Ligand SMILES: [Zn+2]
């Protein structure tokens with residue numbers, strides 16, 4: 001446990017990616033297989049189901065620290081993170097040798113998973129004993145695992161790079177092995193070191209290849225337009241459809257199996273030959289694409305009944321072919337893969353179809369098509385190099401997403417509340433409102449978009465212009481105007497304003513504007529599709 | 530009830546019976562000053578009293594010709610019927626608690642203080658009193674300082690790693706007190722030479738003049754333009770961070786030494802490569818221990834997290850209340 005906690009600290013402290021990869025590779029090369037498996041499990045963003053909620057943990061912390069519960073709560077507010085609060089609040093026994101020497105796998109199995117089997121009183125005893133047995137960084141990581149919230153600042157790609165180095169296997173092979181569902185066992189970890197075998201798990205998807213956002217005009221930087229395959233940037237769910245051994249699997253980019261959410265796609269997949277893997281986008285579609293809000297009605301549903309299927313029909317728009325006849329063809333150029341895909345899809349019926357290509361002889365033509373994006377209910381256009389392999393991660397220069405500029409509005413700061421984690425000491429979570437006649441109606445919350453200096457200045461202003469306090473929330477004098485950017489707008493009965501914004505964020509602090517310059521609710525409702 | 534011995538006014542904490550102020554923030558006739566940090570020592574008063582070891586530091590803040598009178602620790606000075614004496618606060622060189630006695634009642638205004646060992650100043654001395662005025666900068670139970678030696682070892686290891694990669698180690702810290710304490714904590718031999726920013730160097734010389742042994746340092750301002758800083762440690766105030774002054778260092782690794790670095794969110798938000806937990810203010814256990822040792826029945830708080838401390842002490846049967854002051858407004862005094 002202490003070795004893993006040390007690795008976590010290194011990853012947390014190091015800012016350079018090379019140093020992070022070095023630290024992980026070094027760890028993987030020395031670690032026992034059981035512990036390595038769990039480390040990969042957590043580093044690749046997987047979590048244990050939360051066994052104990054924050055309310056109970058705070059109560060236990062109060063009991064074992066002898067501090068009143070309200071003080072534990074205030075302190076948690078201040079720190080912003082419960083696992084950290086527990087780690088910092090308890091005294092550490094000075095004697096390092098007395099710290100528990102058990103490695104990660106035994107900690108997970110004996111001290112975390114084992115909690116499922118025992119009653120609350122025994123849980124209290126086990127957890128508080130664990131707190132005493134670890135030092136601060138060990139306690140922090142243990143709490144994070146316990147609450148199912150360990151987040152390490154490393155991307156999947158970095159974990160794969162480190163494993164590739166430690167195992168001597170190519171990174172795409174490692175990436176593939178880490179996809180999908182696997183048990184964190186010593187055997188799994190050992191299998192990462194083995195050369196590629198014939199029967200790698202049939203359900204396993206390939207890692208999704210991602211596009212980098214394009215800023216500025218492609219004409220300036222991307223060379224001739226005909227080097228690029230051009231497509232619409234759909235606003236749906238990225239998905240991978242796998243046909244192997246007469247079965248179908250449908251994976252989302254979040255590595256969830258989503259077959260039950262989209263049964264018609266799985267049914268239609270039987271039209272595809274065996275040993276085929278298609279990359280595409282799921283969209284709500286009725287003659288043409290429907291707003292994302294429609295698709296959202298289906299998400300998170302385990303069962304989708306005939307009524308919902310009728311009301312929100314869906315399609316899978318295929319845009320790439322990763323495996324054909326059991327062969328991994330990701331290294332072939334995109335142009336060739338696209339031809340094969342089109343041939344394969346020629347006889348296939350809806351709801352499967354090819355994502356159409358955009359034809360543009362010049363960059364200016366592409367810009368014109370992009371300008372139609374909002375009307376077409378797409379986010380913009382995709383630019384993919386025709387000669388590109390289907391890689392991993394999100395490298396620059398191979399696939400670009402060129403989104404349309406977001407919508408914006410000017411709104412008034414109304415409430416502020418301290419951030420969590422990295423911004424625990426500052427007011428960084430803001431609610432904004434717009435005028436509706438004589439009243440102000442909340443329109444959006446936003447957390448990001450200001451730089452550190454602005455955040456500090458605004459924090460200072462908020463503290464001096466507070467009108468009321470409700471717990472951690474302060475209402476402020478409604479005079480500061482901010483330009484908010486957002487990706488879309490939909491009617492909403494849950495919001496008092498009657499509208500919901502998608503991905504609102506702060507674009508600029510408009511100190512040049514006063515509250516009378518803010519957009520009105522009426523103006524914003526006019527944007528509804 | 531008669532008026533309290535010390536009370537907040539618009540000019541500062543005032544003792545009416547002795548007609549003097551403690552750490553006033555506006556000019557007054559008579560000021561007793563606890564230490565040379567900017568939020569406690571402000572210029573313009575007619576007469577200052579302060580602990581003798583801090584006089585040269587105070588002159589830098591108040592002017593070379595400031596009307597400044599030094600009092601030795603423990604020696605009583607009478608302001609009319611009020612007996613005043615200064616006692617070490619363990620915060621920085623020359624920092625003092627002000628003991629105020631009148632009609633058999635004793636108050637102690639402790640200014641800023643800490644309980645951890647610090648070879649650069651006299652250690653905090655608990656004084657029995659009826660009313661204790663305490664800072665509450667870090668008055669939450671997550672603030673418990675790790676042993677200074679352990680933090681110093683971390684800094685030294687980090688410096689060593691940077692030096693091996695040919696990267697300059699730039700450690701940001703408050704220029705007065707913290708910088709000198711860091712210097713004193715470094716183990717010899719060091720991985721390379723130590724340089725000081727222009728705002729740290731003269732204060733460090735004052736410490737040396739007061740007889741505090743500190744390692745040899747050079748001034749960045751006196752180094753030639755092509756100086757090789759590859760193995761160096763540079764100590765600078767945080768304000769130097771984003772400035773052009775930093776350009777002379779190639780690929781610097783930056784760290785920040787402050788009690789605020791205890792919280793991971795602060796470490797990450799500040800944008801330094803590393804954060805080191807080292808503070809000249811009292812931590813939570815130190816604060817509670819101090820209150821117990823003074824035996825005070827009444828506790829008044831300044832700086833920072835007053836609400837929680839006041840409530841906590843209240844629940845434990847002490848009379849506790851926040852005092853409105855302007856201390857702690859100086860950035861990065863952590
Ligand atoms: Zn101070």
Ligand SMILES: [Zn+2]
Nearest residue numbers: 568641856857
């Ligand atoms: Zn202070």
